[in-house]
Amino acid sequence: MKKYxxxxxxxxxxxxxxxxxxxxxxxxxxxxxxxxxHMMANMRDHLIAINxxxxxxxxxxxxxxxxxxxxxxxxxxxxxxxxSHMAKxxxxxxxxxxxxxxxxxxxxxxxxxxxxxxxxxKALSEVTSACVACHSGYRIR
Numbered sequence: 001m002k003k004y005x006x007x008x009x010x011x012x013x014x015x016x017x018x019x020x021x022x023x024x025x026x027x028x029x030x031x032x033x034x035x036x037x038h039m040m041a042n043m044r045d046h047l048i049a050i051n052x053x054x055x056x057x058x059x060x061x062x063x064x065x066x067x068x069x070x071x072x073x074x075x076x077x078x079x080x081x082x083x084s085h086m087a088k089x090x091x092x093x094x095x096x097x098x099x100x101x102x103x104x105x106x107x108x109x110x111x112x113x114x115x116x117x118x119x120x121x122k123a124l125s126e127v128t129s130a131c132v133a134c135h136s137g138y139r140i141r
Contacts, residue, residue, distance in 0.1 A: 026139040031089050036140050042081050046101075049073050050128065057112070057120070065120075066112035073105035073127060094138050101130035 056065035108123035
């Protein structure tokens with residue numbers, strides 16, 4: 001009986017997880033597989049960049065934090081992320097969240113360069129708020 005439960009429990013948990021994920025209320029955005037992979041890679045890099053920014057800020061390396069923000073998240077990053085060819089596949093709300101995030105990252109970069117710590121953190125929270133808004137409203141899988 002224990003052996004049966006040890007096999008059945010993970011299967012039941014996994015199936016209930018996939019059902020809850022499929023019906024989580026977020027809008028499914030259909031993208032070609034290659035674009036899904038590209039978008040996921042971009043989002044993972046965004047998360048890594050935010051982590052690096054927080055580390056730089058904690059160590060007082062404001063200029064380095066600003067550079068990471070501008071060139072990996074900010075308006076200067078749009079070309080390297082392939083934003084123009086991705087945008088046409090996104091619903092308007094998703095595009096707006098992305099634009100909000102990129103603009104907030106550029107505002108953060110300016111505040112970090114000025115070593116205005118509290119305004120910089122406020123701008124950084126606007127970056128992550130845009131991420132949260134997009135991830136709360138949309139999914140690609």
